[in-house]
Amino acid sequence: xxxxxxxxxxxxxALAHLLGTWSGHGTGSYPTIEPFEYDETITFGxxxxxxxxxxxxxxxxxxxxxxxxxxGYLRSxxxxxxxxxxxxxxxxxxxxEGTIDGPTITLRxxxxxxxxxxxxxxxxxxxxxxxxxxxxxxxRMSAVGLPMTHHLEAExxxxx
Amino acid sequence: xxxxxxxxxxxxxALAHLLGTWSGHGTGSYPTIEPFEYDETITFGxxxxxxxxxxxxxxxxxxxxxxxxxxGYLRSxxxxxxxxxxxxxxxxxxxxEGTIDGPTITLRxxxxxxxxxxxxxxxxxxxxxxxxxxxxxxxRMSAVGLPMTHHLEAExxxxx
Numbered sequence: 074x075x076x077x078x079x080x081x082x083x084x085x086x087a088l089a090h091l092l093g094t095w096s097g098h099g100t101g102s103y104p105t106i107e108p109f110e111y112d113e114t115i116t117f118g119x120x121x122x123x124x125x126x127x128x129x130x131x132x133x134x135x136x137x138x139x140x141x142x143x144x145g146y147l148r149s150x151x152x153x154x155x156x157x158x159x160x161x162x163x164x165x166x167x168x169x170e171g172t173i174d175g176p177t178i179t180l181r182x183x184x185x186x187x188x189x190x191x192x193x194x195x196x197x198x199x200x201x202x203x204x205x206x207x208x209x210x211x212x213r214m215s216a217v218g219l220p221m222t223h224h225l226e227a228e229x230x231x232x233x
Numbered sequence: 234x235x236x237x238x239x240x241x242x243x244x245x246x247a248l249a250h251l252l253g254t255w256s257g258h259g260t261g262s263y264p265t266i267e268p269f270e271y272d273e274t275i276t277f278g279x280x281x282x283x284x285x286x287x288x289x290x291x292x293x294x295x296x297x298x299x300x301x302x303x304x305g306y307l308r309s310x311x312x313x314x315x316x317x318x319x320x321x322x323x324x325x326x327x328x329x330e331g332t333i334d335g336p337t338i339t340l341r342x343x344x345x346x347x348x349x350x351x352x353x354x355x356x357x358x359x360x361x362x363x364x365x366x367x368x369x370x371x372x373r374m375s376a377v378g379l380p381m382t383h384h385l386e387a388e389x390x391x392x393x
Contacts, residue, residue, distance in 0.1 A: 079299075120290070120299040124322040128304070130280070139239070139280040144288070144304035145320035148348070156348045158326055160305035160318040162284040166326030168346050186328050186344040188308070188316045 079121025084151035087173045088125055091117040091147070095208045098134070099227025105217055110134035113227055115208070117147070124148040127157070149173065155180065157199070164191030169199060177202045193217060206231040239281025244311040247333045248285055251277040251307070255368045259291070259387025265377055270294035273387055275368070277307070284308040287317070309333065315340065317359070324351030329359060337362045353377060366391040 081089055095115040102108040111131040118126045125147045131140045145159035145167075157169040157180050165187050171180035180199040187193060194216040201210040212225040241249055255275040262268040271291040278286045285307045291300040305319035305327075317329040317340050325347050331340035340359040347353060354376040361370040372385040 120302070122299055122322065126302070126304065126322070139282055142280070142286070142306075144286065144306070146302075146304070146322040148322060148324055148350075150350060154350075156324055156350065158320040158322065158324060158348065160320040160326070162282065162286070162306040162308060162318065164308055164316055164318060164328075166318055166320070166328050166344065166346065168324075168326050168348055170348060183348070184326065184346040186326065186346060188318065188328055188330060188343070190308075190310060190314075190316065 079119065081119055082121055082123045084123035085119065085125055085147070085149050086151075087153070088117075088147060088149060088155070088178075090176060090203045091125060091208075092119065093117065094232040095229035096232055097208070097227055097229030099131070099225055101225045103214070103216070103224050104219060104222060109140075111140055111227075113229060115229060123150065127159075147178075164188035165194055167194075167197055169197065171199075176204060196221060239279065241279055242281055242283045244283035245279065245285055245307070245309050246311075247313070248277075248307060248309060248315070248338075250336060250363050251285060251368075252279065253277065254392040255389035256392055257368070257387055257389030258294070259385055261385045263374070263376070263384050264379060264382060269300075271300050271387075273389060275389060283310065287319075307338075324348035325354055327354075327357055329357065331359075336364060356381060 099111050099113055113131045115129040128144045130142045133140045142162050143159050148156040153172045155173050159167040168184040169180035169182045178201045182197040185194045196215040198213040208229045213221050214224040215221045259271050259273055273291045275289040288304045290302045293300045302322055303319050308316040313332045315333050319327040328344040329340035329342045338361045342357040345354045356375040358373040368389045373381050374384040375381045
């Protein structure tokens with residue numbers, strides 16, 4: 074999703090450390106489901122405009138089958154403000170706003186909307202940190218009537 | 234975005250004709266902007282689950298620079314119902330519902346949500362038809378206080 078010929082837009086310079094492909098392992102839990110483990114690949118790209126493209130895909134560690142996926146964009150105006158605009162194949166759109174603080178991005182949904190066939194998710198919190206070649210994130214979620222509750226944690230390594 | 238080893242999920246069999254990559258040319262207009270022309274590439278993929286991934290990118294025909302982009306998913310439950318879950322780098326999420334009628338998909342937004350820095354879009358209508366190796370779409374939009382108004386029309390050809 075990158076255009077190698079374009080320079081990174083200065084408004085997203087503070088997100089430059091995310092660019093590239095990351096692979097790793099995560100664990101998921103929620104009060105209403107069995108805990109699970111997953112393998113994940115995340116890609117951040119850019120085309121020289123003031124946003125990064127974002128895509129991730131996971132497979133279940135127990136059977137290797139595709140599990141979750143997300144596609145969207147990280148957007149900034151050159152301040153510490155950042156927005157995440159996301160589509161989920163589960164029928165949800167997610168719009169988050171938050172802040173960039175050095176290697177750490179903290180986001181909270183301002184809107185989660187579900188189609189008529191989607192499971193009800195009310196809110197999402199995402200915390201993402203890059204340290205050297207390691208990307209770590211935690212995701213908390215308020216869904217199916219429950220308050221904000223831990224859901225996902227993963228650590229990924231930058232791919233060559 | 235495809236996993237070539239997976240069979241297409243039967244719930245999205247009616248969308249099989251979309252799979253692959255399409256390239257072509259489009260024209261855009263809106264009462265508040267100068268008309269413009271664009272070149273576009275669209276890709277539909279799948280991983281064996283009941284949705285297709287969808288991504289598009291356009292470049293301005295006059296200067297070749299990146300213009301719009303969208304990422305998301307088309308989702309169906311095997312009936313004629315279809316959902317489009319979309320993220321826009323302009324800070325918008327778009328959730329559409331509609332119907333599949335043979336080679337034609339008609340969608341209308343049930344939700345368009347903008348971040349605090351996004352331009353106000355109220356609703357979107359999308360009409361997409363495949364005839365052989367040609368994909369044609371029309372997009373209408375209610376934005377910046379205007380009623381539903383023609384915005385985009387393009388014709389793309391399936392790539393080998």
